Amino acid sequence: xxxxxxxxxxxxxxxxxxxxxxxxxxxxxxxxxxxxxxxxxxxxxxxxxxxxxxxxxxxxxxxxxxxxxxxxxxxxxxxxxxxxxxxxxxxxxxxxxxxxxxxxxxxxxxxxxxxxxxxxxxxxxxxxxxxxxxxxxxxxxxxxxxxxxxxxxxxxxxxxxxxxxxxxxxxxxxxxxxxxxxxxxxxxxxxxxxxxxxxxxxxxxxxxxxxxxxxxxxxxxxxxxxxxxxxxxxxxxxxxxxxxxxxxxxxxxxxxxxxxxxxxxxxxxxxxxxxxxxxxxxxxxxxxxxxxxxxxxxxxxxxxxxxxxxxxxxxxxxxxxxxxxxxxxxxxxxxxxxxxxxxxxxxxxxxxxxxxxxxxxxxxxxxxxxxxxxxxxxxxxxxxxxxxxxxxxxxxxxxxxxxxxxxxxxxxxxxxxxxxxxxxxx
Amino acid sequence: xxxxxxxxxxxxxxxxxxxxxxxxxxxxxxxxxxxxxxxxxxxxxxxxxxxxxxxxxxxxxxxxxxxxxxxxxxxxxxxxxxxxxxxxxxxxxxxxxxxxxxxxxxxxxxxxxxxxxxxxxxxxxxxxxxxxxxxxxxxxxxxxxxxxxxxxxxxxxxxxxxxxxxxxxxxxxxxxxxxxxxxxxxxxxxxxxxxxxxxxxxxxxxxxxxxxxxxxxxxxxxxxxxxxxxxxxxxxxxxxxxxxxxxxxxxxxxxxxxxxxxxxxxxxxxxxxxxxxxxxxxxxxxxxxxxxxxxxxxxxxxxxxxxxxxxxxxxxxxxxxxxxxxxxxxxxxxxxxxxxxxxxxxxxxxxxxxxxxxxxxxxxxxxxxxxxxxxxxxxxxxxxxxxxxxxxxxxxxxxxxxxxxxxxxxxxxxxxxxxxxxxxxxxxxxxxxxxxxxxxxxxx
Numbered sequence: 001x002x003x004x005x006x007x008x009x010x011x012x013x014x015x016x017x018x019x020x021x022x023x024x025x026x027x028x029x030x031x032x033x034x035x036x037x038x039x040x041x042x043x044x045x046x047x048x049x050x051x052x053x054x055x056x057x058x059x060x061x062x063x064x065x066x067x068x069x070x071x072x073x074x075x076x077x078x079x080x081x082x083x084x085x086x087x088x089x090x091x092x093x094x095x096x097x098x099x100x101x102x103x104x105x106x107x108x109x110x111x112x113x114x115x116x117x118x119x120x121x122x123x124x125x126x127x128x129x130x131x132x133x134x135x136x137x138x139x140x141x142x143x144x145x146x147x148x149x150x151x152x153x154x155x156x157x158x159x160x161x162x163x164x165x166x167x168x169x170x171x172x173x174x175x176x177x178x179x180x181x182x183x184x185x186x187x188x189x190x191x192x193x194x195x196x197x198x199x200x201x202x203x204x205x206x207x208x209x210x211x212x213x214x215x216x217x218x219x220x221x222x223x224x225x226x227x228x229x230x231x232x233x234x235x236x237x238x239x240x241x242x243x244x245x246x247x248x249x250x251x252x253x254x255x256x257x258x259x260x261x262x263x264x265x266x267x268x269x270x271x272x273x274x275x276x277x278x279x280x281x282x283x284x285x286x287x288x289x290x291x292x293x294x295x296x297x298x299x300x301x302x303x304x305x306x307x308x309x310x311x312x313x314x315x316x317x318x319x320x321x322x323x324x325x326x327x328x329x330x331x332x333x334x335x336x337x338x339x340x341x342x343x344x345x346x347x348x349x350x351x352x353x354x355x356x357x358x359x360x361x362x363x364x365x366x367x368x369x370x371x372x373x374x375x376x377x378x379x380x381x382x383x384x385x386x387x388x389x390x391x392x393x394x395x396x397x398x399x400x401x402x403x404x405x406x407x408x409x410x411x412x413x414x415x416x417x418x419x420x421x422x423x424x425x426x
Numbered sequence: 427x428x429x430x431x432x433x434x435x436x437x438x439x440x441x442x443x444x445x446x447x448x449x450x451x452x453x454x455x456x457x458x459x460x461x462x463x464x465x466x467x468x469x470x471x472x473x474x475x476x477x478x479x480x481x482x483x484x485x486x487x488x489x490x491x492x493x494x495x496x497x498x499x500x501x502x503x504x505x506x507x508x509x510x511x512x513x514x515x516x517x518x519x520x521x522x523x524x525x526x527x528x529x530x531x532x533x534x535x536x537x538x539x540x541x542x543x544x545x546x547x548x549x550x551x552x553x554x555x556x557x558x559x560x561x562x563x564x565x566x567x568x569x570x571x572x573x574x575x576x577x578x579x580x581x582x583x584x585x586x587x588x589x590x591x592x593x594x595x596x597x598x599x600x601x602x603x604x605x606x607x608x609x610x611x612x613x614x615x616x617x618x619x620x621x622x623x624x625x626x627x628x629x630x631x632x633x634x635x636x637x638x639x640x641x642x643x644x645x646x647x648x649x650x651x652x653x654x655x656x657x658x659x660x661x662x663x664x665x666x667x668x669x670x671x672x673x674x675x676x677x678x679x680x681x682x683x684x685x686x687x688x689x690x691x692x693x694x695x696x697x698x699x700x701x702x703x704x705x706x707x708x709x710x711x712x713x714x715x716x717x718x719x720x721x722x723x724x725x726x727x728x729x730x731x732x733x734x735x736x737x738x739x740x741x742x743x744x745x746x747x748x749x750x751x752x753x754x755x756x757x758x759x760x761x762x763x764x765x766x767x768x769x770x771x772x773x774x775x776x777x778x779x780x781x782x783x784x785x786x787x788x789x790x791x792x793x794x795x796x797x798x799x800x801x802x803x804x805x806x807x808x809x810x811x812x813x814x815x816x817x818x819x820x821x822x823x824x825x826x827x828x829x830x831x832x833x834x835x836x837x838x839x840x841x842x843x844x845x846x847x848x849x850x851x852x853x854x855x856x857x858x859x860x861x862x863x864x865x866x867x868x869x870x
Contacts (some may be wrong), residue, residue, distance in 0.1 A: 001465065023464045025439035026793050061432060065725060068715045073783050074435065075790010092794055099433035111429060126728025133683045134731050134751045140576045198439065211430050246573045277518045278497060278509035288505055291562055294569045318569040348514045355516030359467045359533050362798040 013189025017371045017381040019196045027197030029101040030090040030368035032376045035185035038158035046165010049082040053124040060111035092365045095198035106211035132164045140245045151413045187218030194371035197364040227306035232411035242420045248322035249315045251415040256310040256406045259302040260378035265390040266402045271298040272349035292320045292328045304377040322418045340400035354388045441793040443819035449643040454627030457646040459639040468635030469799035471531035472550045473807045476623035478525050483596040487603020488611045489523035492619045496521045498559030501552045526811035547649035560613040578686040578852040586688035586850040592670050625655030632806045635799040672847040674863045678855035685757040685853030690747035691846035696739040696812050702825045703833040709784035729760045758861040775835045789823045
C-alpha cells in the first residue's frame with residue numbers, strides 16, 4: 001500500500017496533508033490539536049474533554065449544535081475525541097461538501113469565543129458528568145482507564161490524572177478557563193489537518209488557505225512539564241480493586257518505548273503475538289486451553305512522550321479466582337521471556353496486523369486520522385506508508401528480546417478487579 | 427478582516443451500490459460477487475438460513491453456538507491450527523448468528539483469495555464441532571450472562587425485549603439465549619442444528635472486493651460443488667401473538683449513580699412498506715444527534731450524555747426503543763419528556779426542515795455506509811437474510827427521498843401506540859418504580 005500524499009504548511013503554521021482517492025465520492029476532513037488531558041493545569045482535570053464538548057456549541061457564524069445539523073444535512077458523519085496527548089475533530093462528507101466541512105472547522109478554530117456562554121458551559125458540564133457516570137461510574141470495570149494511568153505514572157506526571165476528570169474539577173471550570181485554553185492550544189501552529197478522498201489537491205489547498213489562512217499563530221504556548229520517567233517501573237506495582245463486578249479481570253501494564261519508534265513497532269507485534277486474533281498465545285493457552293479466561297487481549301496505549309504502556313487485559317472465566325487468573329497470565333509472560341517465540345508466531349502476528357491496517361484504510365476517515373496521528377506525534381504524515389514495512393521487518397528474536405527487556409517482573413503494574421462479595425469473605 | 431462566508435455545496439458525483447453478479451451452483455448455493463476496484467482487499471462471507479429464528483424457544487442460543495463453534499476446528503485441522511491458518515493469511519475468522527441468518531467470513535488481501543476461499547469452505551462444510559469446544563463456548567456465554575448481572579445496559583436491553591414481545595416466545599429472549607435455554611444447548615444439539623441448517627440449498631456465498639466474478643465462481647464451484655444437502659422446513663419465526671399491554675418494570679440497583687432507561691414497544695416487520703417513512707420519523711424523533719429527544723434530554727436539560735431511539739428490525743416483529751442513561755434523581759422527569767415527545771410526534775406534523783434534515787442525512791450518508799468490502803458484504807448478507815428485493819440498495823435513496831410530511835405523520839399515528847408502551851429501568855427502585863408507574867398510567 002502506498003498512498004499518494006502532498007504536504008503543505010500555511011504561513012500561520014497549520015500543517016496540511018492531502019491524499020487524493022477518486023474511487024468513491026466521499027472525503028474525510030480530520031483535524032488534530034496537539035493538546036490533551038496531559039496539558040491540563042492542576043485543579044482542572046477533565047477540562048480538555050469538557051472543552052471538546054464546547055467546540056460543538058457553536059462559533060461566531062455557527063449556532064449551538066448547528067455544526068451537527070449542517071454536516072448531517074450534507075449527508076456527513078462527524079465527531080471528536082479527547083486523549084491524553086491529543087484532541088481530534090473530524091467529518092466524513094460526500095465530496096461535493098468538502099468546503100462546508102473545512103469552513104466549519106475554520107470558523108471554530110478562528111472564532112470560537114463569541115459563541116461561548118455560561119449557560120452552554122453549565123449545560124455541557126452536566127452532559128460530561130453524565131458521560132462520566134455512564135462510562136466510568138456505572139459500568140463494571142469502568143474505572144480501569146483512570147486507575148491504570150494513575151498506577152503507571154507518578155502523581156505529578158501529565159499522564160497520571162483522570163482524562164474524564166473529577167466532579168469537583170469539572171465544577172471549577174469557568175468561562176475564563178475556556179478562553180485561556182482556546183487561546184493557548186487551539187491555534188493553527190498547534191494543529192494538523194488531513195484531507196483524504198475525492199478531492200483535487202489544488203482546489204482543497206485553495207479552500208484551506210481561504211478559510212484557515214488568516215487565523216493567527218498562537219503565542220506563549222507553555223511547554224509540558226517533564227514527561228520522562230524511568231524506562232521501567234523498577235518494581236512490580238499492585239492494586240486490587242474490590243468492586244461491583246461478577247468475575248475477576250486483570251490489567252497488567254508495562255512501561256515501553258513511545259509511539260513512532262522502531263522499538264514500538266516490535267511492541268505492536270509482541271502484543272499481537274500475545275493477544276491479537278483467535279490464534280494468539282493468550283487465546284490458545286488461557287481461553288481455549290486452560291479455560292481460565294473468557295477473553296484475553298494485548299495492546300499498547302500508543303502514548304507519544306516519556307513512556308508508552310503495554311497492556312494485557314484478561315477477564316476470568318466464571319468461578320476462576322483472581323489468584324488463578326493472575327498466576328496463569330504471569331506464567332504466559334514468563335514463558336514468553338524464557339522460551340521466546342517462533343518465527344511462525346511472528347509471521348501470523350505481522351500478517352494479521354498488516355492486513356488489518358491496510359483493510360482499515362478502506363475508510364477515508366481511518367486514513368485521515370492515521371495521517372494526523374503520524375504528523376502530530378512523529379512529525380511526518382508519510383510514515384503512514386512505511387508502517388507496514390516496519391512490522392514486516394520484525395523477527396522472532398526481536399520479539400523475544402522485547403519481551404525480555406520490557407515485560408519482566410521489574411516492570412509490571414497489576415490492576416486486579418475482584419468481585420466485592422468474594423473479597424469480603426476472603 | 428471579514429470571515430469567509432459559509433460555502434454552498436458543489437456538484438454531487440453519482441454513487442451506485444456495487445452491482446452484484448450471481449451464479450447458482452447445481453446444489454442450490456447462490457454465489458453473489460460484487461467487484462470493487464479500490465484497495466486490493468476482499469471479504470468472503472458464507473451465510474446460511476441458520477439464525478435465531480430457526481431455533482426452538484426452549485433451546486435459544488443454539489444458532490449462535492453453532493456459528494461460533496465453526497472456529498473450533500475442522501475434521502482435518504484442530505481449533506488452533508484452523509484459526510492460525512486464517513490469521514497467517516491475514517484475516518481473523520468471524521462467525522456468528524443474527525436473527526435471520528448466520529454468517530462465517532473473513533477479510534484478506536486479494537493475493538490470499540484462493541487460499542481463504544478454500545479454508546472458509548472447509549470451515550463451513552467439515553467442521554469438527556468438538557464436544558469440549560462447544561461446551562467451552564457455552565460456558566463463555568453463561569459467563570457473559572453472569573457478568574451482565576452487574577452491567578446495567580445489557581440488563582436493561584434484555585429485560586426490555588422480553589417486556590415488549592412477551593414471555594415464553596423466541597423473539598422475547600436475547601439473541602444468544604438466556605441461562606436456562608443456553609444450558610440446554612448440548613454439543614449434540616449444536617451438531618444436529620448444523621446438519622439441518624448449514625446446507626448449500628438456500629445458502630449464499632458473498633464475495634466483495636478487488637476480485638473477478640469468473641475467478642470467484644470457479645473457486646466456488648471447486649470448493650462447494652461436491653457438497654449436498656437440502657434445507658429442512660424450518661421453524662422460521664411466525665408472527666408473534668398480540669403483544670403484552672404496556673407496563674413498567676424496574677430492576678433494583680439501589681446505589682446506582684444513573685438509571686438505564688428504555689421506553690418503546692413492538693413494531694412492524696422489516697419488509698413493511700412503511701419502513702422508509704418510519705426510518706425518517708425515527709430519525710426526527712430520536713435517531714439523529716439533533717433529534718427532538720436528544721436535544722430535549724441532553725442539550726436543553728443536561729439530563730444525559732445521550733438519548734437515542736432505534737429499531738431492532740426483525741422478520742416479523744421488530745422492537746422500537748428509546749434508550750438513555752440519566753442521573754437517578756431526574757429519571758422520572760426524563761421519562762416524562764420522552765413520553766411528551768412521543769405524544770407530540772403523534773399530534774402534530776413535523777416541520778419541513780425537520781423532514782429535510784432526516785431525509786438529506788439518510789440519503790446523503792448512503793455512500794459513506796459502504797466504504798469497505800466488509801460493510802458491502804454485510805449489507806448484501808443482510809438484504810438476502812431478510813429477503814429484500816435484489817434492487818433494494820439501488821432504489822433505497824429514491825424511496826427515502828419520496829417520503830412526505832404526511833407520510834411521517836401517518837406512520838407516527840399508526841405505528842407509535844401509547845397503549846403498548848413499556849418502560850424498563852435499571853436503577854433505584856424505591857425512588858422510581860411508583861412514579862414511573864403512575865406516569866405511564868396517565869399517558870394511556
